[in-house]
Amino acid sequence: MNSVVNPSYTGRLAPSPTGYLHLGHARTFWIARQRALAAGGRLLLRNDDLDASRVRPDFVEAMLADLRWLGLAWEDPVITQSQRLPAYRAALARLHAAGLIFPCHHSRRELAEASVSAPHEGGEHDEPLYPPSFRPAPDAPLPSLDAAGLATNWRFRVPDGETLAFNDARCGLQSAVAGKDFGDFLVWRKDGVPSYQLACAVDDAELGITEVVRGADLIKSTFRQLLVIRALGHVVPAYYHCPLMLDDRGERLAKRHDSLSLRTLRERGTTPSEILRQFADESVCL
Numbered sequence: 001m002n003s004v005v006n007p008s009y010t011g012r013l014a015p016s017p018t019g020y021l022h023l024g025h026a027r028t029f030w031i032a033r034q035r036a037l038a039a040g041g042r043l044l045l046r047n048d049d050l051d052a053s054r055v056r057p058d059f060v061e062a063m064l065a066d067l068r069w070l071g072l073a074w075e076d077p078v079i080t081q082s083q084r085l086p087a088y089r090a091a092l093a094r095l096h097a098a099g100l101i102f103p104c105h106h107s108r109r110e111l112a113e114a115s116v117s118a119p120h121e122g123g124e125h126d127e128p129l130y131p132p133s134f135r136p137a138p139d140a141p142l143p144s145l146d147a148a149g150l151a152t153n154w155r156f157r158v159p160d161g162e163t164l165a166f167n168d169a170r171c172g173l174q175s176a177v178a179g180k181d182f183g184d185f186l187v188w189r190k191d192g193v194p195s196y197q198l199a200c201a202v203d204d205a206e207l208g209i210t211e212v213v214r215g216a217d218l219i220k221s222t223f224r225q226l227l228v229i230r231a232l233g234h235v236v237p238a239y240y241h242c243p244l245m246l247d248d249r250g251e252r253l254a255k256r257h258d259s260l261s262l263r264t265l266r267e268r269g270t271t272p273s274e275i276l277r278q279f280a281d282e283s284v285c286l
């Protein structure tokens with residue numbers, strides 16, 4: 001890690017309050033903090049609270065408290081996605097005006113049945129390849145984004161065959177082919193909220209994030225977000241995808257691993273410095 005002072009660096013922590021944070025989240029956020037400190041930059045905290053079926057107010061409090069307990073710090077105010085709906089609606093309207101999205105009335109089950117790819121191979125924000133036969137014709141008129149339009153699922157029409165690439169600061173050159181490695185992805189949900197892909201792309205761009213530090217399970221999402229950021233005419237940030245922490249069976253840590261949640265570790269007497277020392281030791285090989 002270099003220590004060049006770069007006052008224009010802005011990073012972010014983006015936890016989701018859908019459970020208690022575990023050691024894997026903590027390590028990713030610690031790396032984000034280290035990179036912001038090393039760059040002499042700013043670090044924001046974004047509360048990714050759009051998944052109303054899973055978000056709980058006590059998880060919001062817990063994630064902030066647990067990160068503070070660990071010694072992480074960020075700039076005030078915390079950015080809360082559920083308070084930014086007008087920004088996401090405006091972005092959706094721009095994608096709509098550019099003819100880059102289309103309404104999708106197929107159920108999740110129909111999509112899963114028609115798709116040949118394995119769902120979720122790229123983490124919880126991945127989705128199966130959208131069947132091209134479900135796409136409306138490119139010149140089909142788009143319904144407007146009135147109340148009914150905003151109560152509809154909308155998808156981004158990916159540029160089939162185009163190779164998207166970015167140079168990851170840890171993993172090196174990453175590339176994927178649109179329409180093959182990932183398909184038309186959800187940008188708006190019929191319950192009136194943006195998908196993670198749209199909200200994240202809009203926030204990273206509008207909040208002036210210069211480097212996105214997050215888990216490697218999101219590499220595939222990055223290609224989708226690059227398309228959205230480009231379509232909206234914003235500057236693309238740099239990316240650093242951290243290795244995922246595995247449990248002793250070699251499986252990725254998830255919020256169900258209660259024994260490795262920061263809460264549980266704290267209750268059992270583990271100290272922040274013990275955790276941070278472990279991260280610092282591991283970071284030699286990150």
Ligand code: GLU
Nearest residue numbers: 014015016048200213214
């Ligand atoms: N809150 C998102 C998540 O759980 C992370 C988003 C990001 O860092 O882009 O996975």
